[in-house]
Amino acid sequence: MEKWIKSLKTDTPQEGFELAITLAQKGVEYTQPSLKIRKKLRPKYSKNANSLIAASDVIAMHFQTVAAANNYWNTKAN
Amino acid sequence: MEKWIKSLKTDTPQEGFELAITLAQKGVEYTQPSLKIRKKLRPKYSKNANSLIAASDVIAMHFQTVAAANNYWNTKAN
Amino acid sequence: MEKWIKSLKTDTPQEGFELAITLAQKGVEYTQPSLKIRKKLRPKYSKNANSLIAASDVIAMHFQTVAAANNYWNTKAN
Amino acid sequence: MEKWIKSLKTDTPQEGFELAITLAQKGVEYTQPSLKIRKKLRPKYSKNANSLIAASDVIAMHFQTVAAANNYWNTKAN
Amino acid sequence: MEKWIKSLKTDTPQEGFELAITLAQKGVEYTQPSLKIRKKLRPKYSKNANSLIAASDVIAMHFQTVAAANNYWNTKAN
Amino acid sequence: MEKWIKSLKTDTPQEGFELAITLAQKGVEYTQPSLKIRKKLRPKYSKNANSLIAASDVIAMHFQTVAAANNYWNTKAN
Numbered sequence: 001m002e003k004w005i006k007s008l009k010t011d012t013p014q015e016g017f018e019l020a021i022t023l024a025q026k027g028v029e030y031t032q033p034s035l036k037i038r039k040k041l042r043p044k045y046s047k048n049a050n051s052l053i054a055a056s057d058v059i060a061m062h063f064q065t066v067a068a069a070n071n072y073w074n075t076k077a078n
Numbered sequence: 079m080e081k082w083i084k085s086l087k088t089d090t091p092q093e094g095f096e097l098a099i100t101l102a103q104k105g106v107e108y109t110q111p112s113l114k115i116r117k118k119l120r121p122k123y124s125k126n127a128n129s130l131i132a133a134s135d136v137i138a139m140h141f142q143t144v145a146a147a148n149n150y151w152n153t154k155a156n
Numbered sequence: 157m158e159k160w161i162k163s164l165k166t167d168t169p170q171e172g173f174e175l176a177i178t179l180a181q182k183g184v185e186y187t188q189p190s191l192k193i194r195k196k197l198r199p200k201y202s203k204n205a206n207s208l209i210a211a212s213d214v215i216a217m218h219f220q221t222v223a224a225a226n227n228y229w230n231t232k233a234n
Numbered sequence: 235m236e237k238w239i240k241s242l243k244t245d246t247p248q249e250g251f252e253l254a255i256t257l258a259q260k261g262v263e264y265t266q267p268s269l270k271i272r273k274k275l276r277p278k279y280s281k282n283a284n285s286l287i288a289a290s291d292v293i294a295m296h297f298q299t300v301a302a303a304n305n306y307w308n309t310k311a312n
Numbered sequence: 313m314e315k316w317i318k319s320l321k322t323d324t325p326q327e328g329f330e331l332a333i334t335l336a337q338k339g340v341e342y343t344q345p346s347l348k349i350r351k352k353l354r355p356k357y358s359k360n361a362n363s364l365i366a367a368s369d370v371i372a373m374h375f376q377t378v379a380a381a382n383n384y385w386n387t388k389a390n
Numbered sequence: 391m392e393k394w395i396k397s398l399k400t401d402t403p404q405e406g407f408e409l410a411i412t413l414a415q416k417g418v419e420y421t422q423p424s425l426k427i428r429k430k431l432r433p434k435y436s437k438n439a440n441s442l443i444a445a446s447d448v449i450a451m452h453f454q455t456v457a458a459a460n461n462y463w464n465t466k467a468n
Contacts, residue, residue, distance in 0.1 A: 243377075244384050245323040246317075246318075247317050247318070247319060247320055248315060248316065248317050250318070251317065251342075252313075253339065255342050255343075260364060270325055273319045280343060280344045280349070281344070281349055281353065282353075283354075283356060283357035283360075283363055283364055284357065284362075284366065286340045286343055286344055286353070287348075287357070287363060287366045287370060288341065288366070289339065289340070289343045290336055290337075290339030290360075290370045291340075291370045291373065292339075293339040293342070293343075293373050294335065294336065294370050294378070296371060296375065297335065297377060298374075298376065298377045301320065301377050301380075301381060302377075302380070304335070306377075306380065306381035307319065307320060307381075308381075311364035
């Protein structure tokens, strides 16, 4: 797979959250590499509340990792 | 997406909890950007106990991150 | 919402566990603010083993946070 | 509720694991205080593989907390 | 129950992973002590992808604990 | 089982993510050692959005472990 991540460091918490989303999506992509199949699944799960909550849970886990990697953006926050 | 978070720092645990809720919701919003669809899903999942528990789980994960970012609001507590 | 938490500090692990339960419930309450609806859901999920295990999982996550906030009640234990 | 835990400290990892099981069960007990109902649920979920895996997951979360509280029983291990 | 674990320390990450598997299995065993019932459940869940993913999740949680207990096998890795 | 992991250290976050995927797969492999059965399950779960999200969740948990083991690749990122 091509290079898609260089660092867990981000400038802001919001960019960190967006990186967490990327990481969650990459977990799906590596498991199902076919873009065609993933696109076909999207309309269904994106209208299913439980699937959306589950997706949000994966994002939450990655965000915890990214936040720790950035020392919770501490210097910015103070 | 517009700027929706500046910092993980909050003044109190309660504000931290409310930030965790925002983070959980944002995970859903990024995955399903359509407000119309999300609104349509809400009546159903918000009356489903398992969905509510799952939502509470995502909040719990984010609250752990936010609490760590605030050093568990230690100075306030002592 | 009114003030429902002031600190993650508790005197004992047991009070910490009970705070974790409150946090898990609050995650549900913020998502479904209607007491009437929540009361209606309770008889069903509280008799469903999988729902109870899922609730216990949310409590476990919050307990981890609360325990860390209290440095695992270390001084008491030694 | 009566006093059921005094400390997260245990002498051995195995006792720590058993404490994690107690914590997982307590999460269920606080949510469904009726012993009668819990006993009624047991035959079913304890023969359901997915429920058993879910229960094992809650135990795993608590074991992580207990292990951290005991500094992973480091001095014993070395 | 007989003694089944003495320490979270392992010589290698692979042994740590195998310990995580033992811990996940023990969580099931304590919840359902009957070997007969567990053996009966195995053919079904071990052919169900979602059950296997859920089992892998429990292992992942325990592996995180074991890895931390071993300081991520840092000295070996450098 | 043959040796499949030597270290949690990786040179880059991307290699760390790929190691997390390996760890998630190994959790499944140890639970269901038959390659034949696993191959049979793949077409179905890899086209099921909820299964893919669950798989991504296991990867997220392992990635958190691997990232911590690598100190979040801090020196590379600065």
